[in-house]
Amino acid sequence: MLRHVALFRFKPETTNEQIAAAMDALSTLSDQIEVLRKFRYGPDASITEGTWDFAVIAVLDNADDYIAYRDHPAHVAALRDHIAPIIFEAARIQFESAGEGSPRPKGS
């Protein structure tokens, strides 16, 4: 499994309405982009100081599927219309997890 992670810091003038619109746009991608095995995203939970503002994690089978996701028209449109306009800084990575395994039930 390949994971694509994108962290964003928003421009200071970004409004809650813009963030909500970006989340609405992201919420439509999972149904439109067949190669997405899992898709997680959301704003910082404000638990600690110094964190970035927003995260997206896309889980894909392989690098070809990542490229298909990246270049999918629905993803390109969401980025162009709702995410790029509010981004101050972005950090991205794709990685094959070394720790892949089944979820562990609590208390096991």
Place this chain on the structure above:
Amino acid sequence: MLRHVALFRFKPETTNEQIAAAMDALSTLSDQIEVLRKFRYGPDASITEGTWDFAVIAVLDNADDYIAYRDHPAHVAALRDHIAPIIFEAARIQFESAGEGSPRPKGS
């Protein structure tokens, strides 16, 4: 579910041996830190340009469990001994996923 994500850029002089030692240290955490529901980490897969060097994703039940993970002696030791010495830049976030759901079988 709460996700903690940390992306790292390494100092230019970082060696493959140092990265391997950091991964070895990370590989021991899942068995030592009870609150970790999932733990994924790995180096950039070199698929695209401009990406960061290393990612860690910890999946936890809630903010208290994140703090327990953050402050666990095994995590503190891995950071201090193997990760902090090679970090040039770090980006961190904790977020509640808006897109939580079951994995979708391919082709569904």
